[in-house]
Amino acid sequence: MNNLFKILGEKQYVLADGATGTNLFAMGLEAGDPPEPWNISHVDCIRALHQGFVDAGSDLILTNSFGGNSFRLKLHNLEDQVFELNKAAAMIAREVADGAGRTVVVAGSIGPTGEMIEPHGLMTAKQATDAFKEQTEGLVEGGVDVLWLETMYSMEELEAAIEAVEQFDIPVCATMSFDTAGKTMMGVTPAELAKRSQGLGLFGLGGNCGVGAADLLAAIIDINRNMTDDTIIIAKANCGIPEFHDGSIVYSGTEELMAEYAHLALNSGARIVGGCCGTSFDHIRAMRKAMDEHEMNDLPNLQEIEENVGELSAGSKAILTGQSATVKKQRRSRRTR
Numbered sequence: 001m002n003n004l005f006k007i008l009g010e011k012q013y014v015l016a017d018g019a020t021g022t023n024l025f026a027m028g029l030e031a032g033d034p035p036e037p038w039n040i041s042h043v044d045c046i047r048a049l050h051q052g053f054v055d056a057g058s059d060l061i062l063t064n065s066f067g068g069n070s071f072r073l074k075l076h077n078l079e080d081q082v083f084e085l086n087k088a089a090a091m092i093a094r095e096v097a098d099g100a101g102r103t104v105v106v107a108g109s110i111g112p113t114g115e116m117i118e119p120h121g122l123m124t125a126k127q128a129t130d131a132f133k134e135q136t137e138g139l140v141e142g143g144v145d146v147l148w149l150e151t152m153y154s155m156e157e158l159e160a161a162i163e164a165v166e167q168f169d170i171p172v173c174a175t176m177s178f179d180t181a182g183k184t185m186m187g188v189t190p191a192e193l194a195k196r197s198q199g200l201g202l203f204g205l206g207g208n209c210g211v212g213a214a215d216l217l218a219a220i221i222d223i224n225r226n227m228t229d230d231t232i233i234i235a236k237a238n239c240g241i242p243e244f245h246d247g248s249i250v251y252s253g254t255e256e257l258m259a260e261y262a263h264l265a266l267n268s269g270a271r272i273v274g275g276c277c278g279t280s281f282d283h284i285r286a287m288r289k290a291m292d293e294h295e296m297n298d299l300p301n302l303q304e305i306e307e308n309v310g311e312l313s314a315g316s317k318a319i320l321t322g323q324s325a326t327v328k329k330q331r332r333s334r335r336t337r
């Protein structure tokens with residue numbers, strides 16, 4: 001049985017992992033350098049990254065392969081190592097997961113190409129699909145349980161990626177990254193993602209990265225409202241809000257904040273919850289505790305989100321207030337039980 005199905009049978013709520021990039025920088029990866037070569041040159045560091053999250057309680061870990069497509073690797077003259085780097089990424093995560101003594105899912109991380117599909121850019125949809133297919137071949141060979149498209153911002157590129165990954169007999173999950181306007185960089189709203197992805201065969205769907213944890217919750221609520229089937233919802237928020245300090249980005253989220261975010265993400269309808277940029281092992285440990293103790297409650301409203309995890313951007317406020325009638329209706333009906 002596939003480990004993703006297995007864990008969903010074992011647990012009501014599944015805890016994903018935290019940041020890859022932020023934690024690798026802490027281990028010495030230089031800004032601007034690609035993390036994927038570390039799957040071969042720094043195996044111990046990548047193993048320690050996965051082991052840290054598994055020890056903190058993660059049920060699902062993402063491979064170190066986010067930028068492992070030929071378009072991204074070409075920027076570092078590594079485009080002929082796509083298969084090898086992705087296979088290595090999957091094998092390290094597989095080894096840690098299989099040694100955990102409990103079910104841990106290995107998700108093969110696939111990020112965007114960084115190019116735009118024509119007419120916005122020079123890449124054709126077929127070139128995108130071919131690149132994603134090449135990357136997926138390596139991840140599948142290395143033993144991933146699920147293919148995990150993340151931080152996507154263009155519906156066209158997401159569809160090109162799905163066309164590539166659906167050729168493999170493995171479940172597919174996808175998350176998009178929404179910014180302060182409540183949309184992706186290419187203008188996709190959470191509601192549109194939910195509607196347009198119906199029928200694409202995704203097993204899980206949701207949001208990751210973007211701005212802060214509060215904004216991600218607004219996106220999850222919007223996806224939940226607009227979904228008509230039983231696709232699993234995924235929330236993988238940044239650890240608080242990114243802030244510039246002395247020329248580098250730091251994340252403001254505390255362990256308490258990420259624990260609150262985990263509670264609210266579950267109440268918003270997510271079943272797989274994790275952290276994105278800035279999320280450390282300690283944050284994941286706090287989220288594990290929160291999720292183990294969680295009691296399902298009402299869909300959170302704007303005020304509850306802002307009080308517990310921080311201020312919402314204007315775009316997220318519009319998403320929540322534009323639909324406030326729906327929120328009130330649900331809250332009333334819950335109280336009458």
Ligand SMILES: [Zn+2]
Binds near residue numbers: 210277
């Ligand atoms: Zn992120």
